[in-house]
Amino acid sequence: MNILIKNGHIIDPANKIDEKLDLLVSSNKIEKLGKPGSLSPDKAQIIDAAGKLVVPGLIDMHVHLREPGFEYKETISTGTAAAKAGGFTSVCCMPNTNPVNDNQAVTRFILDQAREASARVFPIGAITKGSKGEELAEMAELHASGCVAISDDGRPVMNAAIMRRAMEYSKIFDLLVISHCEESKLSDKGVMNEGAVSTELGLRGIPNAAEEIMVARDIALAELTKARVHIAHVSAAGSVRLIRDAKARGVKITVETCPHYFSLTEEAVQGYNTLAKMNPPLRTAVDVAAIKQGLKDGTIDVIATDHAPHGMDEKSGEFDFALFGIVGLETALGLSLKLVEEGVLSLTELIKKLSLNPATVLNLKKGTLSPGADADITIINPAEKWVVDASRLKSKSKNTPFNGWKLKGRAVQTIVGGKI
Amino acid sequence: MSLKTKDLLGIKGMTADEIKLILDTAATFKDVSERDIKKVPALRGKTVINLFYEASTRTRTSFELAGKRLSADMVNISTSTSSVVKGETLLDTARNIEAMKCNMIIIRHACSGAPQYLASRLKSSVINAGDGFHEHPTQALLDMFTMREKLGKLEGLTVAIVGDIAHSRVARSNLYGLTAMGANVRLCGPPTMMPSGIEDKGARIYYDMDKAVEGADVIMMLRLQLERQAAGLFPGVREYARLFGLNKARLERANKNAIVMHPGPINRGCEISSEVADDSSVILDQVTNGVAVRMAIMFLLSGGIKPEA
Numbered sequence: 049m050n051i052l053i054k055n056g057h058i059i060d061p062a063n064k065i066d067e068k069l070d071l072l073v074s075s076n077k078i079e080k081l082g083k084p085g086s087l088s089p090d091k092a093q094i095i096d097a098a099g100k101l102v103v104p105g106l107i108d109m110h111v112h113l114r115e116p117g118f119e120y121k122e123t124i125s126t127g128t129a130a131a132k133a134g135g136f137t138s139v140c141c142m143p144n145t146n147p148v149n150d151n152q153a154v155t156r157f158i159l160d161q162a163r164e165a166s167a168r169v170f171p172i173g174a175i176t177k178g179s180k181g182e183e184l185a186e187m188a189e190l191h192a193s194g195c196v197a198i199s200d201d202g203r204p205v206m207n208a209a210i211m212r213r214a215m216e217y218s219k220i221f222d223l224l225v226i227s228h229c230e231e232s233k234l235s236d237k238g239v240m241n242e243g244a245v246s247t248e249l250g251l252r253g254i255p256n257a258a259e260e261i262m263v264a265r266d267i268a269l270a271e272l273t274k275a276r277v278h279i280a281h282v283s284a285a286g287s288v289r290l291i292r293d294a295k296a297r298g299v300k301i302t303v304e305t306c307p308h309y310f311s312l313t314e315e316a317v318q319g320y321n322t323l324a325k326m327n328p329p330l331r332t333a334v335d336v337a338a339i340k341q342g343l344k345d346g347t348i349d350v351i352a353t354d355h356a357p358h359g360m361d362e363k364s365g366e367f368d369f370a371l372f373g374i375v376g377l378e379t380a381l382g383l384s385l386k387l388v389e390e391g392v393l394s395l396t397e398l399i400k401k402l403s404l405n406p407a408t409v410l411n412l413k414k415g416t417l418s419p420g421a422d423a424d425i426t427i428i429n430p431a432e433k434w435v436v437d438a439s440r441l442k443s444k445s446k447n448t449p450f451n452g453w454k455l456k457g458r459a460v461q462t463i464v465g466g467k468i
Numbered sequence: 469m470s471l472k473t474k475d476l477l478g479i480k481g482m483t484a485d486e487i488k489l490i491l492d493t494a495a496t497f498k499d500v501s502e503r504d505i506k507k508v509p510a511l512r513g514k515t516v517i518n519l520f521y522e523a524s525t526r527t528r529t530s531f532e533l534a535g536k537r538l539s540a541d542m543v544n545i546s547t548s549t550s551s552v553v554k555g556e557t558l559l560d561t562a563r564n565i566e567a568m569k570c571n572m573i574i575i576r577h578a579c580s581g582a583p584q585y586l587a588s589r590l591k592s593s594v595i596n597a598g599d600g601f602h603e604h605p606t607q608a609l610l611d612m613f614t615m616r617e618k619l620g621k622l623e624g625l626t627v628a629i630v631g632d633i634a635h636s637r638v639a640r641s642n643l644y645g646l647t648a649m650g651a652n653v654r655l656c657g658p659p660t661m662m663p664s665g666i667e668d669k670g671a672r673i674y675y676d677m678d679k680a681v682e683g684a685d686v687i688m689m690l691r692l693q694l695e696r697q698a699a700g701l702f703p704g705v706r707e708y709a710r711l712f713g714l715n716k717a718r719l720e721r722a723n724k725n726a727i728v729m730h731p732g733p734i735n736r737g738c739e740i741s742s743e744v745a746d747d748s749s750v751i752l753d754q755v756t757n758g759v760a761v762r763m764a765i766m767f768l769l770s771g772g773i774k775p776e777a
Contacts, residue, residue, distance in 0.1 A: 144762030250602030320581030
């Protein structure tokens with residue numbers, strides 16, 4: 049079926065397009081772009097996008113879909129419904145399922161479950177068997193069965209030798225290695241950022257150094273191995289500094305942050321708010337400023353959500369016992385658009401960090417509206433004001449600290465492979 | 469007179485007037501414990517639950533006696549004998565207790581914030597009997613009561629709190645309370661035991677104990693948790709005692725009438741020498757006063773209708 053998206057403001061960073069154009073989709077691919085009114089196909093479904101942004105489908109390279117094993121938190125079906133509602137046409141799911149995605153049977157199961165899903169699913173395989181950090185997982189098999197990267201997310205690979213070997217070995221397949229940077233002896237039993245608030249609340253702290261040390265290690269290993277290394281969910285000012293220096297030296301390293309790290313500080317934990325408990329933890333205003341600066345100057349390539357659904361029972365109760373993580377797919381775009389309003393990023397730069405850049409980092413042929421590309425398109429109403437209502441999230445879990453927040457701008461239509 | 473709040477969760481945020489009210493009320497209750505018949509009818513017909521998720525002798529007994537001397541019906545629950553071992557959540561346990569109609573729940577828990585969590589979800593008054601490293605408000609109140617009793621005032625006193633500040637709820641509650649009452653607080657311990665950002669909370673920080681106790685009116689020693697040696701917080705008891713232990717020689721650097729306090733239980737020969745603990749401390753007065761202070765708190769939280777003595 050043909051789709052004609054008319055009168056929209058097209059932003060396609062890959063082709064440096066930032067103007068009012070019509071866009072024609074046919075056979076699930078982008079057919080062409082043209083001046084408003086210039087395209088007149090027969091039998092096309094028409095979408096009037098006047099006043100809207102038409103951008104390459106957003107890509108979230110860091111989500112937890114929880115299936116298999118934790119279907120009470122999220123399934124591939126509900127998680128991708130949340131993705132679609134949030135404007136994401138593609139998501140990459142982390143391997144910390146049960147069983148861990150460290151072999152082709154799990155990868156294939158995920159892809160099988162994803163066939164009817166609302167968004168495209170690209171699995172990420174484990175670096176080590178069982179994500180235990182001891183022996184490499186069978187990377188050839190993971191790669192061949194469809195994994196687009198490897199990571200032991202949530203379980204830092206503490207053994208530097210194993211991480212080095214994983215990076216070296218990944219070069220056979222040119223597979224991206226995603227590192228969750230946390231020196232676990234240093235973070236120990238910490239539950240929030242170490243600082244004035246943790247001292248006041250009497251909670252065990254996690255210092256910035258716990259992240260920075262591992263960022264420094266992985267920069268050194270990336271230099272040593274020349275592998276493609278990506279740093280997940282950066283939260284600390286020092287990490288941004290280290291990565292900026294490394295990039296200036298030409299180290300092949302990419303990095304993501306998450307909307308909560310530029311939207312909230314450790315103050316959100318006051319009152320023992322378990323919805324503000326995540327790992328890495330929310331930091332200080334100084335760190336938030338550094339994250340924004342990193343986004344602005346290009347040090348930080350990608351905005352990802354680290355969408356981490358949890359049931360309310362396990363996300364409430366004693367702060368020490370509540371699980372880390374928040375859902376993010378449905379709030380990411382609205383929170384990120386604030387960066388445009390604040391002048392941190394231009395619209396084009398923001399869309400780049402939400403689509404083209406993750407596609408490039410992952411070697412996916414996506415993130416663009418070039419003719420011939422898959423028709424993954426997000427239509428955004430940048431003026432729509434809305435209030436986050438946790439109870440109405442499509443995600444099976446409602447663990448968001450942004451409930452009640454007034455946001456401006458949201459995805460009004462998410463087209464995945466030409467399907468509305 | 470009564471406290472305006474439903475609960476007593478911490479000292480932080482309390483005004484000097486509120487603290488003074490509790491201390492003054494405690495003074496009127498103190499003599500109840502000295503009588504032949506140690507009972508007043510203030511809380512007759514009220515049910516009070518001692519819900520202790522951490523081992524405690526002093527605090528649990530003190531609350532129990534305080535409640536009984538106010539004629540409340542006291543029930544003790546400790547985790548080893550409750551459904552907690554079957555995996556029941558804190559809130560479920562508390563709601564079940566409340567369903568049996570109680571007026572007040574006194575909770576001690578290893579997790580900071582556990583009393584707040586319950587207080588916002590229960591109708592009963594909640595008293596924090598110590599939560600994690602957060603607060604131990606009744607301890608600070610009995611400490612301030614003891615200081616005021618022995619030294620006549622709190623304003624202007626110099627109080628040195630020495631030991632593992634990072635892991636001490638007693639230190640935090642005392643810091644807030646003493647600061648509110650106009651005392652000068654010095655915190656002393658190795659840097660490994662100083663929590664991040666504490667220097668901005670109104671106290672002066674010392675790593676040299678000799679300087680910390682110089683001219684002090686009160687020296688409050690904290691219990692050293694010996695298992696913290698394994699975490700690298702100090703090299704060993706021998707060196708700790710030398711650097712941060714209170715002995716007779718060190719005590720002489722303090723003011724002539726200085727008092728020595730400790731929330732207990734003490735490690736003899738570690739943070740405090742037996743000589744100082746036995747001859748020069750007010751540790752047992754603190755324990756005695758604890759009952760009166762807890763009577764005052766329970767009384768004030770339950771509406772504060774004055775008993776006929």
